[in-house]
Amino acid sequence: MNAPQPLSQDKTQHPGDDPYLAVTHEVFNQPTALENYNLFAQDRALQEAIDREGAGAATGDLKQFGALAGAAETIELGFRANENKPVFNTHDRFGHRIDQVDFHPAYHQLMSIAMENGLHSSPWTNPGTGAHVARAAKYYMHSQVEAAHCCPITMTFAAIPSIRKQPELAAIWENKILANSYDPRNLPDGEKQSVTIGMAMTEKQGGSDVRANTTRAYPIGAEGPGQAYELVGHKWFVSAPMCDAFLVLAQTKSGLSCFLMPRWRPDGSKNPWQVQRLKNKMGNIANASSEAELRGALAWMVGEEGRGVPTIIEMVAMTRFDCMIGSSAGMRQALAQASHHCHHRSAFGNRLSDQPLMQNVLADLALESEAALAYTMRIARSLDSQHLEHERLLARLATPVGKYWICKRVPNHAYESMECIGGSGVMEDCIMPRLLRESPVNAIWEGSGNVQCLDTLRALHKEPDTLDAFFSEAAEARGSDARFDRFLAQLQNDFADISDFEYRARNLVDRLALLMQASLLLRNSDPAVADAFCASRLEHKGGLNYGNLPSGTDPAAIIKRATPVVE
Numbered sequence: 001m002n003a004p005q006p007l008s009q010d011k012t013q014h015p016g017d018d019p020y021l022a023v024t025h026e027v028f029n030q031p032t033a034l035e036n037y038n039l040f041a042q043d044r045a046l047q048e049a050i051d052r053e054g055a056g057a058a059t060g061d062l063k064q065f066g067a068l069a070g071a072a073e074t075i076e077l078g079f080r081a082n083e084n085k086p087v088f089n090t091h092d093r094f095g096h097r098i099d100q101v102d103f104h105p106a107y108h109q110l111m112s113i114a115m116e117n118g119l120h121s122s123p124w125t126n127p128g129t130g131a132h133v134a135r136a137a138k139y140y141m142h143s144q145v146e147a148a149h150c151c152p153i154t155m156t157f158a159a160i161p162s163i164r165k166q167p168e169l170a171a172i173w174e175n176k177i178l179a180n181s182y183d184p185r186n187l188p189d190g191e192k193q194s195v196t197i198g199m200a201m202t203e204k205q206g207g208s209d210v211r212a213n214t215t216r217a218y219p220i221g222a223e224g225p226g227q228a229y230e231l232v233g234h235k236w237f238v239s240a241p242m243c244d245a246f247l248v249l250a251q252t253k254s255g256l257s258c259f260l261m262p263r264w265r266p267d268g269s270k271n272p273w274q275v276q277r278l279k280n281k282m283g284n285i286a287n288a289s290s291e292a293e294l295r296g297a298l299a300w301m302v303g304e305e306g307r308g309v310p311t312i313i314e315m316v317a318m319t320r321f322d323c324m325i326g327s328s329a330g331m332r333q334a335l336a337q338a339s340h341h342c343h344h345r346s347a348f349g350n351r352l353s354d355q356p357l358m359q360n361v362l363a364d365l366a367l368e369s370e371a372a373l374a375y376t377m378r379i380a381r382s383l384d385s386q387h388l389e390h391e392r393l394l395a396r397l398a399t400p401v402g403k404y405w406i407c408k409r410v411p412n413h414a415y416e417s418m419e420c421i422g423g424s425g426v427m428e429d430c431i432m433p434r435l436l437r438e439s440p441v442n443a444i445w446e447g448s449g450n451v452q453c454l455d456t457l458r459a460l461h462k463e464p465d466t467l468d469a470f471f472s473e474a475a476e477a478r479g480s481d482a483r484f485d486r487f488l489a490q491l492q493n494d495f496a497d498i499s500d501f502e503y504r505a506r507n508l509v510d511r512l513a514l515l516m517q518a519s520l521l522l523r524n525s526d527p528a529v530a531d532a533f534c535a536s537r538l539e540h541k542g543g544l545n546y547g548n549l550p551s552g553t554d555p556a557a558i559i560k561r562a563t564p565v566v567e
């Protein structure tokens, strides 16, 4: 038999190639992977926000965390955790009910990073100037790596204000909730030094309208706050069902009340709340979400009987804030991917990021991302200063406005960023499909868009001063841009009559958000960013897609500011 002949005879041109393989082409004009970069050091807008909002002292810590979040190994964890869906097992091999969800080790590693770095705890363990801001910055970076596991991190973080309403329960649980370590074992909380907390409100027939919940709570002995009850009913959505305990809403004879329900009973037996199945989600894959039935599950009442919503709303307010951080992070990561790609890719003879039409798109995406971050970090400062009346009023109104607006801006931003990358952006080995699939989730959970608008309306009715606080804060930019001044005056005028507010709520809330974002950018950002934001968002000229910045704006400056540099 003849020996196989090399397909290419031209060995002088390809001296290093295997002579038995055809040399078909050279790979060029492809970007390097966006990895091994510092998510803090390569994010100018984030660094400026940290200084501005009072967390400058955390810069060193944040820089360290930014390097960890940008390391190739950490980024890889995000991919692994999403390629391997959580698996639910009702029973062990001997037939005992266990309600066990098994995750890929990458998920556990991400959880460890988050908890060891205090993403669930730091503003409670070290409160004060910059505490929420610094924690938000870490969450913003970590969520860019992988967003889904941030759900239990958020819920654990957010549970503290609600649990503190019942001091004897807080005395048992708080130290373990705030421990900076992660213990995923399916054991009674008494045997663990650190725990995670979930929330179970949503039912099939109720959803947003939790007053329609049918799950009932039966007192075991004495009734009232801090007392033990048994819960019977169901929950249609319970994310992170491996949490060690959950804040649950259930009806008593006095109405909807809030309860703390552990996974295990204190006697070491399994608490009879049973996971029925895991949700088959389009995104948020690494995070398990479940349906559950409560079959006499032991739980203790938190807060006043019949005041379940005001009790759990303390937790919900915090989760809504985290939705703003997570959505801002999603836009930042999409923008980083798009701008990095276009910086390293040429078409028709020129670098993509130097071509006018692509510059318009990229700069527009960058404005959206920076405006979201600026708004979120301003609210983080408010959370650090709740003892000040202005900050309390501002956070009350600005949280539903921001949760509505920022979360809603993400899906189209993710899609446009994907398109900047072209066909490779659609492939599963790129992070973009994950960012796109994750993008609607923050808008829908923790109170969907319309519910946020209605909450804005509720805040205006109950505390009209919230609107004054919002406008007075925004008006600090008055006089710096004529377009801003006109927008502010028109919006104030439109709020003079809120008789059909419910019907017009989206329009008014949209404009409140734009007003605050413009004000923050005018006061604090690069003039090119502020100018283009006002030109494209405050004076509507009809174009609805990204890439609608008018002539005269400076896209190159905006893109340069936003593009991460990989050494």
Ligand SMILES: Cc1cc2nc3c(=O)[nH]c(=O)nc-3n(C[C@H](O)[C@H](O)[C@H](O)COP(=O)(O)OP(=O)(O)OC[C@H]3O[C@@H](n4cnc5c(N)ncnc54)[C@H](O)[C@@H]3O)c2cc1C
Binding pocket: 198, 199, 200, 201, 202, 206, 207, 208, 209, 237, 238, 239, 240, 281, 284, 289, 441, 444, 445, 446, 447, 448, 449, 450, 451, 454
């Ligand atoms: C991935 C995922 C995980 C989740 N995890 C949890 C969890 O851990 N714990 C938990 O309790 N819940 C969880 N949820 C549930 C989530 O909070 C609810 O889906 C959400 O609150 C909306 O409720 P619903 O799905 O019943 O929709 P509905 O309440 O039926 O709302 C449907 C639509 O109607 C709108 N709407 C409602 N009321 C009004 C009104 N008065 N006027 C105008 N429009 C209105 C809403 O904005 C929404 O757009 C999760 C959801 C998802 C998608």
